[in-house]
Amino acid sequence: MSTSPFRTTLLATAALFLSSYATFAGETIQMFDGKSLAGWKASKNSPEGTYQIEDGVLQIRGGQGHLFFVGADGKANFTNFDFKAKVKTYLGANSGLYFHTAYEDKGWPSAGYECQVNASHKDNKRTGGLYAVRDVLNTPAAPDNVWFEYHIRVEGKRIQIWIDGKQTVDFTQPEDWTPPKGMPGRKLSSGTFAIQAHDPGCKADFKDLVVERLP
Secondary structure, eight states: OOOOHHHHHHHHHHHHHHHHHHHHTTOEEEOOOSSOOTTEEEOTTSOTTSEEEETTEEEEESSSEEEEEOOTTSOOOBSSEEEEEEEEEOTTOOEEEEEEEOOOSSSSOOSSEEEEEOSSSSSOEEEEEETTTEEEESSOSSOTTSOEEEEEEEETTEEEEEETTEEEEEEEOOTTOOOOTTOTTOSOOOBEEEEEEOSTTOEEEEEEEEEEEOO
Protein backbone atom coordinates (compact mmCIF):
# COMPACT_ATOMS: atom_id res chain seq x y z
CA MET A 1 0.00 0.00 0.00
CA SER A 2 1.43 3.36 -0.99
CA THR A 3 1.48 6.32 1.37
CA SER A 4 0.89 9.84 0.10
CA PRO A 5 3.50 12.54 0.82
CA PHE A 6 0.86 14.44 2.82
CA ARG A 7 0.13 11.42 5.02
CA THR A 8 3.83 10.80 5.55
CA THR A 9 4.37 14.42 6.58
CA LEU A 10 1.35 14.33 8.89
CA LEU A 11 2.53 11.15 10.62
CA ALA A 12 6.05 12.54 11.02
CA THR A 13 4.70 15.76 12.50
CA ALA A 14 2.47 13.86 14.92
CA ALA A 15 5.35 11.64 16.01
CA LEU A 16 7.57 14.66 16.60
CA PHE A 17 4.84 16.38 18.63
CA LEU A 18 4.21 13.32 20.80
CA SER A 19 7.94 12.85 21.35
CA SER A 20 8.38 16.49 22.36
CA TYR A 21 5.30 16.34 24.61
CA ALA A 22 6.56 13.22 26.36
CA THR A 23 9.90 14.92 27.01
CA PHE A 24 8.24 18.15 28.12
CA ALA A 25 5.69 16.71 30.56
CA GLY A 26 7.44 15.22 33.57
CA GLU A 27 10.56 17.35 33.10
CA THR A 28 12.11 18.35 36.42
CA ILE A 29 14.06 21.61 36.56
CA GLN A 30 16.50 22.64 39.28
CA MET A 31 15.77 26.36 39.27
CA PHE A 32 18.66 27.58 41.46
CA ASP A 33 22.22 26.27 41.25
CA GLY A 34 23.21 27.57 44.69
CA LYS A 35 26.09 29.58 43.23
CA SER A 36 24.68 32.21 40.91
CA LEU A 37 21.53 33.86 39.60
CA ALA A 38 21.84 32.02 36.28
CA GLY A 39 18.35 31.59 34.87
CA TRP A 40 16.96 34.49 36.89
CA LYS A 41 16.34 38.15 36.02
CA ALA A 42 15.75 40.91 38.57
CA SER A 43 13.33 43.75 37.92
CA LYS A 44 15.16 46.99 37.18
CA ASN A 45 13.76 48.68 40.28
CA SER A 46 15.41 46.12 42.59
CA PRO A 47 18.08 47.94 44.64
CA GLU A 48 21.62 46.62 44.45
CA GLY A 49 22.15 43.88 47.03
CA THR A 50 18.50 42.83 47.21
CA TYR A 51 19.38 39.31 46.01
CA GLN A 52 22.45 37.67 47.50
CA ILE A 53 23.87 34.15 47.53
CA GLU A 54 25.63 32.62 50.51
CA ASP A 55 26.33 28.96 51.31
CA GLY A 56 23.93 27.76 48.63
CA VAL A 57 21.10 30.00 49.82
CA LEU A 58 19.32 32.72 47.83
CA GLN A 59 18.92 35.58 50.28
CA ILE A 60 16.37 38.38 49.93
CA ARG A 61 17.71 41.41 51.76
CA GLY A 62 15.48 44.45 51.60
CA GLY A 63 14.57 46.66 48.73
CA GLN A 64 11.39 46.39 46.70
CA GLY A 65 11.52 44.30 43.58
CA HIS A 66 11.01 40.90 42.02
CA LEU A 67 13.33 38.16 40.82
CA PHE A 68 11.88 36.32 37.80
CA PHE A 69 12.81 32.82 36.69
CA VAL A 70 13.61 32.98 32.97
CA GLY A 71 15.42 29.66 32.56
CA ALA A 72 18.48 28.81 30.52
CA ASP A 73 16.92 30.06 27.28
CA GLY A 74 15.27 33.13 28.78
CA LYS A 75 11.82 31.83 27.83
CA ALA A 76 10.68 29.80 30.86
CA ASN A 77 6.97 29.05 30.69
CA PHE A 78 4.78 26.72 32.75
CA THR A 79 1.12 25.79 32.75
CA ASN A 80 0.57 22.71 34.94
CA PHE A 81 3.37 22.13 37.44
CA ASP A 82 4.49 20.90 40.84
CA PHE A 83 6.82 23.37 42.59
CA LYS A 84 8.76 22.96 45.83
CA ALA A 85 11.21 25.18 47.69
CA LYS A 86 12.73 25.48 51.14
CA VAL A 87 11.98 28.88 52.68
CA LYS A 88 12.94 30.73 55.85
CA THR A 89 11.56 34.09 56.99
CA TYR A 90 12.84 36.52 59.59
CA LEU A 91 11.05 39.04 61.79
CA GLY A 92 9.01 41.48 59.71
CA ALA A 93 9.69 39.77 56.38
CA ASN A 94 7.14 40.04 53.59
CA SER A 95 7.87 38.05 50.45
CA GLY A 96 5.92 35.95 48.00
CA LEU A 97 6.09 33.37 45.25
CA TYR A 98 4.32 34.31 42.01
CA PHE A 99 3.38 31.83 39.29
CA HIS A 100 1.86 32.19 35.80
CA THR A 101 3.51 35.60 35.70
CA ALA A 102 5.89 37.41 33.33
CA TYR A 103 8.91 39.67 33.66
CA GLU A 104 8.23 43.33 34.37
CA ASP A 105 10.77 46.11 34.92
CA LYS A 106 9.07 47.58 37.96
CA GLY A 107 6.05 47.48 40.22
CA TRP A 108 4.07 44.43 41.29
CA PRO A 109 3.68 41.64 38.74
CA SER A 110 0.39 42.25 36.97
CA ALA A 111 -0.13 38.66 35.83
CA GLY A 112 -0.60 35.48 37.81
CA TYR A 113 -1.19 34.46 41.40
CA GLU A 114 0.91 35.15 44.50
CA CYS A 115 1.54 32.62 47.26
CA GLN A 116 2.23 34.60 50.41
CA VAL A 117 5.47 34.36 52.43
CA ASN A 118 4.98 36.28 55.67
CA ALA A 119 4.96 35.18 59.31
CA SER A 120 5.21 38.49 61.18
CA HIS A 121 4.82 41.50 58.85
CA LYS A 122 2.08 44.01 59.70
CA ASP A 123 0.07 42.67 56.75
CA ASN A 124 -1.97 39.89 58.39
CA LYS A 125 -2.09 37.76 55.22
CA ARG A 126 0.28 34.97 56.22
CA THR A 127 2.48 32.24 54.79
CA GLY A 128 0.55 29.51 53.00
CA GLY A 129 -2.19 31.70 51.56
CA LEU A 130 -3.13 32.45 47.96
CA TYR A 131 -2.94 36.22 48.23
CA ALA A 132 -6.29 38.05 48.06
CA VAL A 133 -8.02 34.85 46.93
CA ARG A 134 -7.67 32.26 49.71
CA ASP A 135 -5.78 34.00 52.49
CA VAL A 136 -4.29 32.47 55.62
CA LEU A 137 -4.96 35.18 58.20
CA ASN A 138 -3.13 36.12 61.40
CA THR A 139 -1.52 32.77 62.24
CA PRO A 140 1.13 31.69 59.72
CA ALA A 141 1.49 28.11 58.55
CA ALA A 142 5.19 28.35 59.46
CA PRO A 143 6.97 30.65 61.97
CA ASP A 144 10.02 32.84 61.45
CA ASN A 145 13.57 31.54 61.78
CA VAL A 146 12.96 27.94 60.67
CA TRP A 147 13.26 26.27 57.29
CA PHE A 148 10.00 24.95 55.86
CA GLU A 149 8.87 23.42 52.58
CA TYR A 150 6.62 25.49 50.31
CA HIS A 151 4.76 23.21 47.89
CA ILE A 152 2.56 24.57 45.08
CA ARG A 153 0.70 22.45 42.54
CA VAL A 154 -1.37 23.68 39.60
CA GLU A 155 -3.40 21.27 37.46
CA GLY A 156 -5.99 22.69 35.11
CA LYS A 157 -8.05 25.15 37.13
CA ARG A 158 -7.02 23.73 40.51
CA ILE A 159 -4.41 25.39 42.77
CA GLN A 160 -3.12 23.60 45.87
CA ILE A 161 -0.62 24.77 48.49
CA TRP A 162 1.05 22.81 51.27
CA ILE A 163 3.42 24.02 53.99
CA ASP A 164 5.55 21.20 55.39
CA GLY A 165 3.02 18.75 54.03
CA LYS A 166 -0.02 20.43 55.59
CA GLN A 167 -2.50 21.70 53.02
CA THR A 168 -3.41 25.37 53.38
CA VAL A 169 -5.16 26.03 50.04
CA ASP A 170 -7.29 23.93 47.70
CA PHE A 171 -8.88 26.34 45.24
CA THR A 172 -10.48 25.67 41.88
CA GLN A 173 -10.82 28.77 39.73
CA PRO A 174 -14.44 29.02 38.53
CA GLU A 175 -15.24 29.18 34.83
CA ASP A 176 -16.85 32.59 35.43
CA TRP A 177 -13.93 33.78 37.58
CA THR A 178 -13.80 37.47 38.47
CA PRO A 179 -10.33 38.44 39.79
CA PRO A 180 -10.04 40.53 42.98
CA LYS A 181 -10.60 44.26 42.60
CA GLY A 182 -7.54 46.00 41.22
CA MET A 183 -5.93 42.68 40.20
CA PRO A 184 -7.29 41.91 36.71
CA GLY A 185 -4.37 39.61 35.90
CA ARG A 186 -4.95 37.37 38.92
CA LYS A 187 -6.05 34.33 36.93
CA LEU A 188 -4.68 31.10 35.57
CA SER A 189 -2.99 31.06 32.18
CA SER A 190 0.69 30.17 31.81
CA GLY A 191 3.94 31.91 32.63
CA THR A 192 6.89 31.79 34.95
CA PHE A 193 7.74 32.25 38.63
CA ALA A 194 8.92 35.29 40.60
CA ILE A 195 10.22 35.84 44.12
CA GLN A 196 9.11 39.05 45.79
CA ALA A 197 11.08 41.48 47.92
CA HIS A 198 8.20 43.53 49.30
CA ASP A 199 9.95 46.35 51.14
CA PRO A 200 13.28 47.43 52.73
CA GLY A 201 12.56 45.31 55.82
CA CYS A 202 12.19 42.08 53.88
CA LYS A 203 14.62 39.36 54.96
CA ALA A 204 13.93 35.85 53.68
CA ASP A 205 15.93 32.87 52.42
CA PHE A 206 15.22 30.36 49.63
CA LYS A 207 16.94 27.17 48.53
CA ASP A 208 16.26 23.84 46.77
CA LEU A 209 13.86 25.39 44.25
CA VAL A 210 12.57 22.64 41.98
CA VAL A 211 9.68 22.53 39.51
CA GLU A 212 8.24 19.55 37.66
CA ARG A 213 6.14 20.03 34.55
CA LEU A 214 2.82 18.19 34.66
CA PRO A 215 0.71 17.06 31.69
